[in-house]
Each structure stands twice: as C-alpha cells, then as structure tokens.
Amino acid sequence: MIETLLPPTVVAVHAFADLPGEAPYPGEQDLVAKAVETRRREFVTARRCAREALDKLGHPPGPIRSGPRREPVWPAGVVGSITHCAGYRAAAVARVTDLAGLGIDAEPHDALPEGVRETVTVAGEPDLLRRLGRGHPTVHWDRLLFSAKESVYKAWYPLTGRWLGFEDAELSIDPAAGSFTARVLVDGTRADGGRPLTELRGRWLVARGLILTAVSVPR
Numbered sequence: 001m002i003e004t005l006l007p008p009t010v011v012a013v014h015a016f017a018d019l020p021g022e023a024p025y026p027g028e029q030d031l032v033a034k035a036v037e038t039r040r041r042e043f044v045t046a047r048r049c050a051r052e053a054l055d056k057l058g059h060p061p062g063p064i065r066s067g068p069r070r071e072p073v074w075p076a077g078v079v080g081s082i083t084h085c086a087g088y089r090a091a092a093v094a095r096v097t098d099l100a101g102l103g104i105d106a107e108p109h110d111a112l113p114e115g116v117r118e119t120v121t122v123a124g125e126p127d128l129l130r131r132l133g134r135g136h137p138t139v140h141w142d143r144l145l146f147s148a149k150e151s152v153y154k155a156w157y158p159l160t161g162r163w164l165g166f167e168d169a170e171l172s173i174d175p176a177a178g179s180f181t182a183r184v185l186v187d188g189t190r191a192d193g194g195r196p197l198t199e200l201r202g203r204w205l206v207a208r209g210l211i212l213t214a215v216s217v218p219r
C-alpha cells in the first residue's frame with residue numbers, strides 16, 4: 001500500500017499482523033528490553049519489514065539501531081523510514097544515490113482526539129480542514145494532516161539533525177491528487193550541505209481503515 005505513495009526506487013515492506021512470539025533481532029534486544037508487549041511487537045515486526053526491504057536493496061541482515069532522537073540508523077548509503085500503528089507496520093528504504101530522504105507514517109482513519117487539532121495546526125490550516133471537510137466529509141482530514149506532518153518530521157530530522165514542531169510547517173493538501181506540500185516556516189538548512197528544506201512534498205492514501213502518508217526528498 002505505502003509503496004504506491006513513493007517513487008519506484010523506494011523499497012517498502014509492510015505487515016498487517018505480528019508473528020506470534022517473534023523475538024527481537026540480535027543486537028536490538030536492549031532497544032525494547034523495558035518496553036510493554038504492544039511496543040515490543042510493533043518494534044519487532046517493523047524491524048523485520050525493514051530488514052526485508054534492505055535485503056531487496058542488497059544489504060545483508062543486521063541490527064537496525066536507534067539514534068539519539070529515536071531515528072532508525074540505516075546502513076551507510078541508505079535512507080529510510082519506519083511506521084507502526086494498530087494493525088499496520090511498515091518500513092521503506094532507498095539508496096542515497098536515488099533519494100535524499102524519506103518519511104512514512106500510518107494512522108487509524110479516525111478523528112484526532114478532542115483538543116489535539118488545535119495543537120497540531122498553524123496559520124491557515126484550520127480553514128483548510130474546514131474546507132476539505134465540506135468537500136469530502138468521509139475523510140478525517142485532521143488525522144491526515146497530523147500523519148502528513150509526522151511523515152515530514154521523519155524525513156526532516158535525518159537531513160537537518162533538528163527538531164521541527166507541528167507549528168513549524170504549514171500544509172496544503174490536494175484532495176484530488178492525493179498529495180500534500182509542507183511549507184517550512186523555520187530555517188531549513190541541511191546538515192549535509194544540500195539544498196535547504198523550504199518545502200517538502202508528499203502523498204497520502206486512505207485504505208483499509210488507515211491513513212498512510214509518505215514524504216520523499218529528491219536528490
């Protein structure tokens with residue numbers, strides 16, 4: 001599913017269920033040693049998806065550690081992203097020679113909990129959500145915006161090494177094209193010296209009770 005939102009050079013693998021009793025991969029046990037069962041399961045399954053995706057790119061299996069801000073640490077020459085929510089886990093990877101960065105996110109297709117919308121929207125976004133809701137009332141646009149922003153952050157962080165808050169980017173969403181653009185409202189200087197991130201583009205999809213979003217940053 002999520003692969004349809006990404007360029008063809010990206011390898012994505014997903015799972016709708018966990019394998020009963022699957023143990024953490026050697027070298028990753030400590031990352032979930034103190035985690036509750038639901039967290040352990042989502043972690044183990046998503047990491048397995050990631051290894052399968054890396055295998056398709058020609059990388060031998062190995063532990064995928066987490067960095068200081070919880071970002072997955074990919075093998076040299078690889079960019080990627082991981083997501084999990086109830087009933088869905090996925091990982092997507094690509095060669096840095098094909099893509100500068102990517103972020104993926106999955107959410108249940110439900111309205112955001114009471115009060116959250118106000119904390120994740122900025123500037124014209126409340127108006128945008130009202131407009132979208134009038135035109136397409138079956139989509140939970142507030143959750144879609146939230147997911148799109150999480151995808152933006154997952155692509156942003158590895159490229160900049162900096163935090164990006166929900167108030168630091170303003171989204172526009174195209175309901176017909178299934179796409180969105182995040183206009184970055186803060187300094188977008190990249191750690192790798194690449195073109196500053198002033199705008200990130202992504203795609204979205206609602207299917208099987210899920211909202212899926214994906215951002216890719218071209219080279």
Ligand SMILES: CC(C)(COP(=O)(O)OP(=O)(O)OC[C@H]1O[C@@H](n2cnc3c(N)ncnc32)[C@H](O)[C@@H]1OP(=O)(O)O)[C@@H](O)C(=O)NCCC(=O)NCCS
Pocket residue numbers: 042043046066069070071072081082083084085104105106149150151152153154155157158164165166167168169
């Ligand atoms: C990091 C964050 C986006 C993850 O969201 P989540 O609700 O836990 O959602 P998911 O389950 O889909 O994603 C979790 C995965 O994101 C990845 N991730 C976590 N931190 C990350 C970071 N700094 N950079 C890139 N990827 C990151 C990890 O792979 C993690 O899974 P893992 O711990 O099993 O490896 C969220 O916790 C967060 O901090 N959001 C605030 C920042 C933000 O979204 N800003 C909006 C900017 S417009």
